[in-house]
Amino acid sequence: MTERRLLGVDVGGTFTDFVYVEGGRTRIAKRPSTPSDPGRAIVDGLLELGWTPSDVVHGSTVATNTLLTRTGARTALITTRGFRDTLEIGRQARPDLYALHPTRPEPLVPAELRFEVGERIAADGEVIEPLDEAALADVLDEIEASGVRSAAICFLFSFVNPAHEQRAAAAARARGLSVSASHEVLPQHREYERSSTTVANAYLAPVMSSYLNGLERTLSERAAGGGAVSLRIMQSNGGSLSAAGAGEQAVRTVLSGPAGGVAGAFAAALAAGYEQAITFDMGGTSADVSLCPGRLLERTDLMIDGMPIRTPAVDVHTVGAGGGSIAWFDAGGALRVGPQSAGADPGPAAYGRGEAPTVTDAHAVLGRLRPEQRLGGTIALDPQRAERALRTIAGPFGGDPLVAAAAVIDVVNANMARALRVISVERGRDPARFTLVAFGGAGPLHACDLAEALGIPAVVIPPSPGVLSASGMLSADVTRDTERGVHLTIAAEGGAEIGALAEVYEALEEQALAAIGEDGYGAEARIEYAADLRYQGQSHELTVGLAGYGSAAAIREAFQAAHEERFGFRDEGRGVELVTARVKARAAGDEPTAGIEGERSAGAEMEHEVMWDDRRATRFIERGGLTRQVEGPAVITQVDATTLVPPGWRAGPLESGALLLERV
Secondary structure, three states, X not given: OOOOOEEEEEEOOOEEEEEEEEOOEEEEEEEEOOOOOHHHHHHHHHHHHOOOOOEEEEEOOHHHHHHHHOOOOOEEEEEEOOOOOHHHHOOOOOOOOOOOOOOOOOOOOOHHHEEEEOOEEOOOOOEEEOOOHHHHHHHHHHHHHHOOOEEEEEOOXXXXXXXXXXXXXXXXHHOOOEEEEHHHHOOOOOHHHHHHHHHHHHHHHHHHHHHHHHHHHHHHXXXXXXXXXXXXXXXXXXXXXXXXXXHXXXXXXXXXXXXHHHHHHHHHHHHOOOOEEEEEXXXXXXXXXXXXXXXXXXXXXXXXXXXXXXXXXXXXEEEOOOOOXXXXXOOOOOEEEEEEEXXXXXXXXXXXXXXXXXXXXXXXXXXOOOOOOEEOOOEEOOHHHHHHHHHOOOHHHOOOHHHHHHHHHHHHHHHHHXXXXXXXXXXXXOHHHOEEEEEOOOHXXXXXXXXHHHOOOEEEEOOOHHHHHHHHHHHOOEEEXXXXXXXXXXXXXXXXXXXXHHHHHHHHHHHHHHHHHHOOOOOOOEXXXXXXXXXXXXXXXXXXXXXXXXXXXXXXXXXXXXXXXHHOOOOOOOOEEEEEEEEEEEEOOOOOOOOEEOOOOOOOOEEEEEEOOOEEEEEEEEHHHOXXXXXXXXXXXXXXXXXXXXOOEEEEEOOOOOEEEEEO
């Protein structure tokens, strides 16, 4: 049997990260991203490195960027008569309450491409008005004449009875259209969110399919040593699925990149002996933070550029703060950092081409990056260019680029500390009870400052923090999610009719196993159950994991415990409603056990002046040579990241290969 050659690859805004496993060796690399064509950085990087993978797991930003830049497929919507403007009306919410001239993003489907047909199904699934087949044919004629090749179909209450949607979808597919039907994408209540999610999937699916098919073909032809490549894509929920599945269910990949990082960071925390973790991923463009109270937390209520997207996703909070974030002054003269980023092209000034002052440039000016080190193993550092960039904002700081650089670091740290408080303090969690797991190319540079700001006692730096997202993707489980809207009330005394619920879960289990079987993982898949639950009278739900679905009292108690954990109380006298049943099929991903090898960063230990609160002589230590605890100030270097150990902190290696940073 031919040995598999595994590649995890994460395409970020600045760098594309590679983790390659072959013949008992694990190697890592970083190469500049190519934003205009994300796949080119992957293929060119593999050709340069001489790696020939047989299995690739890819974290993709294609879906997210397509939504943000509105570059998806031209899409039509077919819906029940009277509901064509659901996308326009939305919830009539005002996200910015005090805006004098509020604006809303335009719907993905313009008014002229939103079509209605006669049909009506009641809330209990009864057909009130049959599907008007003649009107449907006319609508499809109009869609074809418009040149649209992708259609979303969303009929009222199709999540209860999908018969009309199934017929409409079959007719549209017979004409060669790419079709996203709501009973396949999101079979749940709430008409606006269901329509928005289905439309987003229709908007993304042709783009994702084209990208993934092209990437899989190019990898096989140019970078796999003449063999076929098996390509999997990271989902937003922390699991992966086949490229074909990602093309059909493109909306499930909108948080593909951050999910891999959270999964990898939590695994690193567990390996180091810490179950209560806050993950902190700072790359070149953004910072992603996630709370892991002994498990990965999921959510289903995403909001992308003002559009609700309902899909299972790791609970991540993102801010525009990365190594490439640009420093600027607002109209009031206050220093701001981000969300604008220098990205990969031209990149920070320290990378040799950019001119705008960035967070990376501030670190270079403060002496915190080793002058002779190549960032990511490929880019030579240019401290003089970084200093010239910082001088452009140094006027209000007495013209001193050092003071300006320190201010940039303070501002970006404040932005990220605010994000960490959102997922901890604002949810009733004490950060002091958690360990911060810092990764990404820039995360270890800021970890101790953020831990100080939030009272977090310890920081864990994984073995290869700069490529942890790619490593997490490689080891991520293969998953398939299925769900269905139901409405079951569990009375306060615990009674409920669960026979119908059992039928729903059995059907969902069969569907999930069939889907993961298509990906080649049916035999080893295990099943997990969950439900969206709420108290009677509430308008929001909690997604709660279930041990099974045979006991109404057990389901009620699982919700009560989750509600008490999240909100601090339970209501024993109120009934509980189950509104969505969920099933996940999960199969174990690849788990590389070989030690990680990479290009060593800069060589032997040296001493260099670094600006902390004042200018101090600071040891620069190659991480591979660190065998004992060291007290700060110190800078620990490696090819994919740099770790700062400020005065008052100490760092030492753990058996897991991670670094543990603690206050002295």
